[in-house]
Amino acid sequence: MLDLILSTQHESSEELLGLSEVFDAVDAYIFIKDVDGHYQYVNKKVLDTFGVTLEGIKGKTDWHLFSFRTAKAMRLNDKQVVEKRKPSQQKIPFSIDESELYHLTVSSPIVKNNQVLGVIGFAVDVSKDMAERQVLLEEANTDGLTGCFNRRYLHLALEEERTNYKELGVPSSLLIIDVDRFNRLTTSMVTLLVIAFWLMWFQ
Numbered sequence: 001m002l003d004l005i006l007s008t009q010h011e012s013s014e015e016l017l018g019l020s021e022v023f024d025a026v027d028a029y030i031f032i033k034d035v036d037g038h039y040q041y042v043n044k045k046v047l048d049t050f051g052v053t054l055e056g057i058k059g060k061t062d063w064h065l066f067s068f069r070t071a072k073a074m075r076l077n078d079k080q081v082v083e084k085r086k087p088s089q090q091k092i093p094f095s096i097d098e099s100e101l102y103h104l105t106v107s108s109p110i111v112k113n114n115q116v117l118g119v120i121g122f123a124v125d126v127s128k129d130m131a132e133r134q135v136l137l138e139e140a141n142t143d144g145l146t147g148c149f150n151r152r153y154l155h156l157a158l159e160e161e162r163t164n165y166k167e168l169g170v171p172s173s174l175l176i177i178d179v180d181r182f183n184r185l186t187t188s189m190v191t192l193l194v195i196a197f198w199l200m201w202f203q
Contacts, residue, residue, distance in 0.1 A: 029123040
């Protein structure tokens with residue numbers, strides 16, 4: 001079961017079983033895959049979430065479990081871990097029961113005799129943290145009264161655009177228009193629209 005990751009050690013079957021029980025008790029999705037992305041082991045949380053058995057999931061890939069977008073992101077992440085032989089982490093969105101969730105996936109290569117045998121990793125749900133972060137960003141970048149983007153957002157957006165144009169080597173310019181008596185002008189325009197609507201309605 002766990003011999004892929006522990007093949008570099010000499011644990012007994014009892015020790016392997018004990019490690020499996022620890023994995024089953026963890027509130028995270030734990031998985032072991034070979035270098036081609038085929039599942040060799042998953043813990044109880046994965047089995048319960050997807051309604052499969054360990055025998056049923058062995059040999060399957062992310063393409064069998066997730067949407068194309070999610071499977072592609074996970075496969076690219078696994079390839080990066082295998083090729084660079086270094087741990088990797090990324091936030092991957094995927095759907096469970098029609099709910100869009102975000103999971104932080106941490107993966108690490110399994111190496112024996114200088115050969116990568118596979119990938120071990122775990123994923124934890126960070127959807128709540130992502131939602132709270134988005135709320136904080138919106139509050140920081142918008143005006144509480146009007147809901148319009150504020151000066152802070154303007155500076156961030158301009159800096160991002162400047163960086164993009166610089167990387168592309170494309171000339172750029174910025175035009176700023178200052179409208180005097182904007183509030184008075186807006187009020188006048190609204191008044192004219194109301195009058196025009198009233199005339200059309202009662203004609």
